[in-house]
Amino acid sequence: MNRTALVWRLASFAVAAGFIALWQLIANLKLVSPVFLPGPDRAWAALVRGFSSGDLWSKLAGTLEHMAYGWLAASIAGIAIGAIIGSSRTMRTYVAPSLEFLRPLPVSAIIPVAIAMLGLTQAMALFVIAFGAIWPIMLATIHGFAAVEPRLYEVARSLQMSRLAVIFKIALPSASPDILAGMRLSLTVALILSVVCEILAGLDGLGHWVLLSARSFRSADLFAGVILLGVTGYVTSVAMSLAEHRLLAWQAAQQ
Amino acid sequence: MTGNSAKALVLPLGVLVALEVWARATHLQSDSLAPPSEIVMALFGAFADLSILAATRDTLFSAFTGLAIGTIIGLAFGIAFGIFDTFNRLMEVTVEAIRPIPSIALLPIALIALGFGYRMEIxxxxxxxxxxxxxxxxxxxxxxxxxLMEVARALRLPPAQRVWKIIIPAALPRIFVAFRLSAGIALIVAVTVEIAINPLGLGAGIMLAQQALRPDLMLAYLVWIGIIGYALNILLTVAQRRLFGRAALSGDSP
Structure with missing residues (x-):
């Protein structure tokens, strides 16, 4: 980062700090009832209290666990199914249109069905998260497989590579930017669905925490939970960008 | 092309027939599944007593009002950030701090501040x-x-006119792509809020059907929500193609 960029960054942080000061001022002057809007001081105190008593740690761990398991399951299944569909023209013509039809379905609408099948359980949450997160990954994989440079397939044919070898050596690497972009989208979906499932099923996690805090009008705890969810969203997406950057470095070098 | 669309229908029709046969053959008694024919009957029933239409109206009203408000705010800030680089850089940290908050996490805040109903969902x-x-x-x-900006400067257009006559028309195709994305998100978020907590609209309808142990009605709602999502997507895609033709495709990445 060069000098001017650093200065701009600092100025930008100063502006954000200004907004927080404004928030504090509004809270101090009680322009909005403190029942709804705690000041940043109280939200921060609630965060510190929650972490030192260990409550927030376990809630955060619960949410991260739901998110990670669902997302990983979706990634593995999505890439596998996407590879099967994407690597065969016949499968694409038969299956892809149905998938395109299902894509705009609001995935949360599957929650009642999952509750009816699995009850208000951990398994229900994992099913819903995986089901919601699989779409972007699977469709991206299919798209990536369909967009592989046809000459690479010709090379594979003249080298008489097996279908598995073609998938692992040619199609997956060349579709990896699409797949990783799909996985990044899914990360957000997984976080949102984790929160929704925790709210609905009362599973241990930040979703449950914010709802309980709201129900008992503990607004400082509520804001602490929301801030933590924002941090979770931010950190996971930054981590995903870094992973993407590392994994795709070979491609950037090629171009 | 007709051959391909016929092939596209094979899978969904096959699944439907298989489900129907399986449900009939095993005399299915379930809280979560129902034969397709009963789902269709339940959907017609819900149309006949207008319950599903009222729920659709509630959901779409919330989704579209929220979409309109969100689009106006997003557009105002987006254009301001695009024109004034200083402003954009100063606000960067603030924007990056608020953006990753999952929308649904705001639900409890909206709940205690506004209570149940349209407003919190919007x-x-x-x-x-x-x-x-x-x-x-x-x-x-x-x-x-x-x-284009040089022309605006040469013509000495005042800032308001510059935005209205140059910037918005030039950026409109890509702005419409953003609007299309947001419209899909609006429907998803509206249904999700209703399923999670708000006793209103299609999401509440499907939860109620589940709690009443009516799998046929629950799945009818699911199918109907799917149809609405699909129709909205088609409508906006066609509108985009009609209004902007190929110009819109430039900003459209999957």
């Missing part, structure tokens, strides 16, 4: 719709052909 939908519009319209404004 606020959450609006929050979710701001970001795609803001980010894409900022990028669209930045990528406007610099010569």
């Amino acid at each position: 606020v959450i939908v609006a929050f979710a719709c701001v970001w795609p519009v803001l980010i894409l319209s900022r990028a669209a404004v930045r990528s406007i052909e610099p010569r």
Whole structure:
């Protein structure tokens, strides 16, 4: 980062700090009832209290666990199914249109069905998260497989590579930017669905925490939970960008 | 092409027939599944007593009002950020701090501040719709052909006219892409809020059907929500193609 960029960054942080000061001022002057809007001081105190008593740690761990398991399951299944569909023209013509039809379905609408099948359980949450997160990954994989440079397939044919070898050596690497972009989208979906499932099923996690805090009008705890969810969203997406950057470095070098 | 669309129908029709036969053959007694024929009957029933239409109206009203508010806010900030680079840089940290908050996490805040009903749902939908519009319209404004801006300067257009006559028309195709994305998000968020907590609309309808142990009605709602999502997507895609033709495709990445 060069000098001017650093200065701009600092100025930008100063502006954000200004907004927080404004928030504090509004809270101090009680322009909005403190029942709804705690000041940043109280939200921060609630965060510190929650972490030192260990409550927030376990809630955060619960949410991260739901998110990670669902997302990983979706990634593995999505890439596998996407590879099967994407690597065969016949499968694409038969299956892809149905998938395109299902894509705009609001995935949360599957929650009642999952509750009816699995009850208000951990398994229900994992099913819903995986089901919601699989779409972007699977469709991206299919798209990536369909967009592989046809000459690479010709090379594979003249080298008489097996279908598995073609998938692992040619199609997956060349579709990896699409797949990783799909996985990044899914990360957000997984976080949102984790929160929704925790709210609905009362599973241990930040979703449950914010709802309980709201129900008992503990607004400082509520804001602490929301801030933590924002941090979770931010950190996971930054981590995903870094992973993407590392994994795709070979491609950037090629171009 | 007709051959391909016939092939596309094979899978869904096959699944439907298989489900129907399986459900009939095993005399299915389930709280979560129902034969397709009963789902269709339940859907007609819900249309006949107008319950599903009222729920659709509630959901779409919340989704579209939230979408309109979110689009206006996102557009205003997006264009301002695109034009004034200083402003954009100063606000960067603030925007990056608020954006990753999952929209649904605001639900409890909206709940205690506004209570159940349309307003809290609209606020959450609006929050979710701001970001795609803001980010894409900022990028669209930045990528406007610099010569257009030179023309505006040469004509000494006042800032309001510059926005209205040059910037918005030039950026409109990509702004519409953002609007299309946001419209999909609006429907998803509205239904999600209703399923999670708000006793209103299609989401509440499907939860109620589940709790009443009516799998046929629950799945009918699911099918109907799917149809609405699909129709909205088709409508906006066609509108985009009609209004902007190939110009819109430039900003459209999957």
